[in-house]
Amino acid sequence: MVKHIETRPTSRRTAICNPITLREGPHIRLVFVPTVVDNPSDPNSCINGHFVYQRKARNDRWLPVLTESLSSITEGEQFKLTLHASELRALLEGLVPLYRLHRGQGIPRRMKTFIEVDRGLANLITEGGADLTALLRDHPDDAPKLFVRLVNWISSTSDKGKAAQQLASAIPEQMPTFTALLGLAAVKNALAYWKRHASESGEEFWQRALTEHAYVLSQVFAYPVVVIGSKAYVGGKFLSRVGGKEADFLLAAESTNAVIIVEIKTPQTPLLGPEYRGGVFPLSRDISSAVAQVLRYRQFLSRSLDNLTAEAPSPRPTLGDPRCVVIAGSSEELSNPSRRENFELQRDRVRGVTIITFDELFLKIERLVSLLEGWP
Numbered sequence: 001m002v003k004h005i006e007t008r009p010t011s012r013r014t015a016i017c018n019p020i021t022l023r024e025g026p027h028i029r030l031v032f033v034p035t036v037v038d039n040p041s042d043p044n045s046c047i048n049g050h051f052v053y054q055r056k057a058r059n060d061r062w063l064p065v066l067t068e069s070l071s072s073i074t075e076g077e078q079f080k081l082t083l084h085a086s087e088l089r090a091l092l093e094g095l096v097p098l099y100r101l102h103r104g105q106g107i108p109r110r111m112k113t114f115i116e117v118d119r120g121l122a123n124l125i126t127e128g129g130a131d132l133t134a135l136l137r138d139h140p141d142d143a144p145k146l147f148v149r150l151v152n153w154i155s156s157t158s159d160k161g162k163a164a165q166q167l168a169s170a171i172p173e174q175m176p177t178f179t180a181l182l183g184l185a186a187v188k189n190a191l192a193y194w195k196r197h198a199s200e201s202g203e204e205f206w207q208r209a210l211t212e213h214a215y216v217l218s219q220v221f222a223y224p225v226v227v228i229g230s231k232a233y234v235g236g237k238f239l240s241r242v243g244g245k246e247a248d249f250l251l252a253a254e255s256t257n258a259v260i261i262v263e264i265k266t267p268q269t270p271l272l273g274p275e276y277r278g279g280v281f282p283l284s285r286d287i288s289s290a291v292a293q294v295l296r297y298r299q300f301l302s303r304s305l306d307n308l309t310a311e312a313p314s315p316r317p318t319l320g321d322p323r324c325v326v327i328a329g330s331s332e333e334l335s336n337p338s339r340r341e342n343f344e345l346q347r348d349r350v351r352g353v354t355i356i357t358f359d360e361l362f363l364k365i366e367r368l369v370s371l372l373e374g375w376p
Contacts, residue, residue: 005101005114013038015107019052020094022087027056028065032091036102046102047095051081188369190216194362198330201268206358207231207248210264210327217251217262219364220325220356225251225260247297257318259301263294265328267358271343272333281342287328291353294324298352324353331357 006018019031034049054062073079083091101114190213200206207230210217214227232250249262265286272281283291301322334340347355 005097006112007036007101007108007114008111009107009109010035013107014048017098020091022051022083022090029054029056029062030087031062032094034095034098036098036107038107044099047098184369186215187365189213191362191365191369194358194365198267198358201266203264203266206264206266210249214249216361216365217249219361219368220262220327220354221253221260225253228252228259245297245300247294247301256320258320259318259322260325261294261297261301261322262325262327263290263297265290265326267330269328270333271329271331271357272339279338279342281339283343283346287326287355290326290328291324291350291355294326294353298322298324321352326353326355327358327361328355329357330359332359 004018007015008017009015015036017034017036019033021029021031023030031052031054032049033052034047037046037048039045053065053067055065057063105114193209193213197205197209200209211230217227218225228250230249231246247261248264251260251262252258253260269286269290270284271287273284275281282288331340334343
């Protein structure tokens with residue numbers, strides 16, 4: 001079935017169209033080549049055409065196979081072209097859109113490509129105002145399909161900026177609401193992802209998850225940040241070219257480009273170790289190791305930043321006193337006041353390192369969802 005129609009005018013009253021493939025093998029195919037025509041004596045009879053056998057050339061182009069003209073048939077000879085049921089159906093399904101095209105467009109005056117869409121989507125595109133609202137109300141499943149196709153088109157077109165600008169200029173009053181709704185959908189998607197996978201215990205899983213939902217990391221800070229990279233090299237190689245260090249994430253403050261180093265563990269990482277004495281719980285070995293590791297990354301980065309950023313595009317990252325963040329564990333472990341007090345007492349006094357649990361991070365996302373859903 002023809003999904004698109006390409007037309008090339010050959011005169012003021014004719015335009016040849018792309019072939020309708022009826023039968024195709026690895027090297028030979030049979031096609032029908034239609035021509036849309038103006039037929040003043042019978043306007044409804046508007047398609048000419050001919051059958052062609054084609055052979056595939058080395059460059060994958062299909063070229064006509066040389067055949068004898070029917071005019072060369074002599075008395076007593078005959079020519080037979082058999083179309084199987086599926087081939088005849090392909091021919092009919094390919095011709096119907098051409099008749100509709102001529103009825104709606106006439107003979108195209110330039111080379112054009114027409115894309116077939118289903119009737120519901122066509123109505124969605126062509127109707128407006130109250131009719132469009134009624135159509136969306138009666139067919140709620142069509143609206144997301146149209147939106148997805150629009151987004152795919154904008155993201156794949158060669159002039160994305162122009163397409164986005166035209167969309168924004170067409171509905172300037174609605175763009176803030178539109179943008180907020182998109183942001184809300186993205187944030188709710190991240191929150192749902194957390195609720196589905198909170199029990200996952202693999203560091204590589206959370207590395208990928210936070211890479212795919214990198215904007216979640218920005219919730220740690222009171223200012224906008226951007227992700228420079230994940231599994232980012234921060235220095236440390238010896239002359240033997242071994243010993244290189246890779247931070248889970250490198251971020252930068254948008255306003256100053258100051259570097260932030262993030263080390264992630266998993267939601268199942270223990271926050272506290274065994275009780276030392278009555279009511280005293282030290283930070284777990286995993287948390288202490290993560291803190292030591294991220295501080296070590298900061299030291300390597302301080303020593304290597306000039307070499308690492310020598311060829312970096314402007315603006316280059318700035319070092320200052322890099323902030324360090326460890327994301328690990330879950331506050332559900334802090335099941336009594338003593339454990340909560342021990343954890344808060346120690347994480348607030350780890351100099352230069354912010355320790356935040358996974359559920360705290362996503363609780364910020366949940367608060368953001370509530371804020372956006374209450375936005376007028």
